[in-house]
Amino acid sequence: MKYELTCINCPIGCRITADYDGNEVTNIEGYTCKRGLDYAKTEITDPTRMVTALVNVEGTHVPLSVKTRSAIRKPLVFDVLAKIRETKIVPPVRIGDVIIPDVCGSGVDVIATENVG
């Protein structure tokens, strides 16, 4: 089957075409860097996404921004969001602090992206 993708790794947004027979991704064309080549392979076989979200902070209605340290498998996105939503942190927190380790068994930590307290 023929796939047409737009790479999401950088703002260039390369159009990539590839074939996939359910087993192997072949004839990958249109990418302009290695990240694009890798993107085409994973996007067709097992797509991943970064998740950025907000956690509640004890004692204030102002939330704290967080992200997954690296991309997680796409089908896990809404489970991860639900997990983040029910999390409440106690300040102080610094950028990079682990907020939820190994979120939803993804093997990826959720970390803080801003300082509070």
Added chain:
Amino acid sequence: MRNVDILIIGGGPAGLAAAVGAYEAGARDILILDREERLGGILKQCIHNGFGLHTFKEELTGPEYAERFIEKVLEYKIPYQCNSMVINVTADKVVTCVSKEFGLENIKANAVILCMGCRERPRGSLATPGERCTGIFTAGTAQKFTNLEGIMPGKEVVILGSGDIGLIMARRMTFLGAKVHACVELMPYSSGLKRNIVQCLDDYGIPLLLSHTVTDIHGKERLEGVTVAEVGPDLKPIEGTEKYFPCDTLLLSVGLIPENELSEMAGVKIAPTTSGAVVDEQLQTSVPGIFSAGNVLHVHDLVDFVSEEAIKAGANAWAYVQGKLPEPGRMVPVNMGFGVGGIVPQYVSDKAEGVINFMFRPRNVYRGARVIVEIDGNPVLNKKTLILAPGEMVNLDIPVEKLVGLDKAEAINVRIEVPEA
């Protein structure tokens, strides 16, 4: 009256980078003024990733990107004053500022860097008919509610305009449990980045209705729905194509306007094509010693380029204060040929040095086109491109030795050449 060497108006990405650029060039007497409670500008509310790939070779969120520069400002001990609103700037660089801490204050600067950023086009500028109900927000206002204040603006959403903030908010509202029914775009193409269409709309099955617009707004107290219609090549709604979308929230992502009221007070000349200051290759405005950088100069797509530009403005402002900025010389106008909009700089000195950075926005979508730079009709750069689109600014770095004939030039011309069909 307080005196400073370099006064920077705005503590967002441009202001922070301008301060860092000025400091690293040697300036020590710097002051950043910002009207908000803390530094960082709009980056504070841009919690999504995608910033800094160019500058830091890694993908950061907005707050993380801002923090990189804030840490430098703190490390260098560059003075800054938040909760301070600048209300006037004069041509001789006296800046009037109001704050709770110092009251009304005049500060005399040897150089000023304008870094006020931009604001969103509001509903009022769209002339969309309909009722004046609540539930209509600019995408950035909604972003501030969700990301900085923890408030949900609504549950059933339609987005008008497909600028990047609108696309990002389509995903954010979906993440927060809202249903986004459609993203409606007047033009036959999106003004947002392609990757945002994929990862913010396509991923969540949100339809992008190109060549469509909102033609009516319904609701007494709160928004109840909008009418959406297809538009023809003349961008006018086509009768009979109207469709009703029930919704309680309409987000507008219909363009950004550089915030230049202060620049105009100082007598800085504004370019109609960018709505920002007219500058030369040093980023100096028409008023000597006043520089401009970032979204107040022209609306960028990427914060990385804002930082780059502002660092340059900071260094140039310090050179100006020391009297070391190369003489402007004779100003050669940069003209926009076919397909080129909003070029910066608008003038290049005939004595320019180093690498000249040109930025412009393509007027339309062009495939396989060439970008051509000419001096008095002689091509000095001819660059092939895969695809050009209004949503993606073109960024050309040209070493001055390539601009053959600049010393005697009447004009520089930048144009796009489209391959024959």
